[in-house]
Amino acid sequence: MSSAAQLLAPVRPTWSDGPSRVPDAEVAVIGAxxxxxxxxxxxxxxxxxxxxxxxxMEFWADKMPAGMLLRSPRVASNISDPSAxxxxxxxxxxxxxxxxxxxxxxxxxxxxxxxxxQLISNLDERGVAAIEISGNGFRILLNDEISFFxxxxxxxxxxxxxxxxxxxxxxxxxxxxxxxYSGFNVSAFAGQKVAVIGAxQSSLESAALLHEVGAExxxxxxxxxxxxxxxxxxxxxxxxxxxxxxxxxxxxxxxISRLVAAPNLVRRIPLGWRDKIxxxxxxxxxxxxxxxxxxxxxxxxxxxxxxxxxxxxxxxLKLNDGSVSxxxxxxxxxxxxxxxxxxxxxxxxxxxxxxxxxGYPVLDSGFRSSLPGLxxxxxxxxxxxxxxxxxxxxxxxxxxxxxxxxxxxxxxGR
Numbered sequence: 001m002s003s004a005a006q007l008l009a010p011v012r013p014t015w016s017d018g019p020s021r022v023p024d025a026e027v028a029v030i031g032a033x034x035x036x037x038x039x040x041x042x043x044x045x046x047x048x049x050x051x052x053x054x055x056x057m058e059f060w061a062d063k064m065p066a067g068m069l070l071r072s073p074r075v076a077s078n079i080s081d082p083s084a085x086x087x088x089x090x091x092x093x094x095x096x097x098x099x100x101x102x103x104x105x106x107x108x109x110x111x112x113x114x115x116x117x118q119l120i121s122n123l124d125e126r127g128v129a130a131i132e133i134s135g136n137g138f139r140i141l142l143n144d145e146i147s148f149f150x151x152x153x154x155x156x157x158x159x160x161x162x163x164x165x166x167x168x169x170x171x172x173x174x175x176x177x178x179x180x181y182s183g184f185n186v187s188a189f190a191g192q193k194v195a196v197i198g199a200x201q202s203s204l205e206s207a208a209l210l211h212e213v214g215a216e217x218x219x220x221x222x223x224x225x226x227x228x229x230x231x232x233x234x235x236x237x238x239x240x241x242x243x244x245x246x247x248x249x250x251x252x253x254x255x256i257s258r259l260v261a262a263p264n265l266v267r268r269i270p271l272g273w274r275d276k277i278x279x280x281x282x283x284x285x286x287x288x289x290x291x292x293x294x295x296x297x298x299x300x301x302x303x304x305x306x307x308x309x310x311x312x313x314x315x316x317l318k319l320n321d322g323s324v325s326x327x328x329x330x331x332x333x334x335x336x337x338x339x340x341x342x343x344x345x346x347x348x349x350x351x352x353x354x355x356x357x358x359g360y361p362v363l364d365s366g367f368r369s370s371l372p373g374l375x376x377x378x379x380x381x382x383x384x385x386x387x388x389x390x391x392x393x394x395x396x397x398x399x400x401x402x403x404x405x406x407x408x409x410x411x412x413g414r
Contacts, residue, residue, distance in 0.1 A: 036156035203333020252281030366405020
């Protein structure tokens with residue numbers, strides 16, 4: 001498959017019986033990003049027999065462009081641990097790194113890997129090929145065909161498989177279109193003409209980085225005018241009033257920010273209103289430090305691509321106003337769409353038994369899915385618990401709630 005459709009096509013491994021040389025576990029955490037690392041640290045501290053699989057901070061290290069800065073404020077960029085002793089500032093101090101705001105991606109990756117080395121020495125970097133229901137738990141097959149049994153599984157596998165590729169771009173060859181979450185070398189586009197699609201943080205920051213290495217960049221955005229986070233900084237300096245309007249996580253506008261910080265409350269709000277809160281809190285917008293970096297970038301608002309065609313080494317983009325842009329490459333800052341069936345390691349039987357809405361698992365307290373013993377944390381939980389779960393700041397709530405649930409309801413037997 002040579003087109004952008006590769007980004008959408010799930011490929012499931014063939015189940016194969018391998019030698020069972022791995023000890024069984026009480027809990028297996030799938031994914032070693034901020035959510036998986038935090039959950040494993042909390043569970044381990046609670047005396048739970050937990051094993052975690054994945055390369056630490058792999059998505060952040062390999063799928064985010066070099067030079068990226070975190071959208072979240074420093075106070076909301078800590079990976080939660082039970083004693084709150086492994087914060088970002090502790091890592092910086094221990095390693096002689098000057099604190100910076102916003103936080104560079106490279107610093108955050110190093111921080112997550114340091115967090116893992118300090119707290120989770122038994123992390124297993126092997127990938128998980130498949131998970132199947134087995135008795136009162138799950139059989140997990142690793143990529144080297146070694147399998148083991150776990151009573152519970154916590155899916156913390158992130159957003160990697162969920163890239164949103166609009167239909168109009170799916171016929172383009174992969175050499176001419178790249179999703180910004182698939183990992184790309186910014187410097188490789190120096191001297192090229194690049195169209196960046198979208199008006200959110202990922203697209204606007206990608207545009208700034210591309211412009212700064214010498215690419216000729218145009219941003220194509222549906223909205224009538226770009227939006228910027230923190231346009232009213234004075235509202236954050238009103239003392240107690242600001243504390244009533246904004247949480248420390250700073251997700252969403254005044255008022256909504258406070259609500260987002262209470263995921264258990266959000267979970268009890270009817271779905272329609274919950275979705276409105278979620279979409280308003282994370283609508284397309286860029287950080288306040290981006291406008292000056294985009295001053296010389298061609299921004300086309302109220303525009304979208306109606307048709308895209310490959311023409312030799314270039315791409316012709318026909319816009320909704322009838323104009324045509326001819327570029328060398330297209331970068332998609334079109335976000336992601338959660339669909340747990342796209343986790344290649346989940347068997348079809350598991351997918352069928354998990355209740356979902358629009359691809360998101362329906363979750364109960366403790367991040368329990370409808371399939372006993374199976375939990376989802378991170379972005380996959382945001383439809384239930386709200387937009388806090390899209391951000392690193394949500395690791396504290398998710399890890400505490402998950403650990404409490406598992407500690408109170410220990411599973412026995414196979």
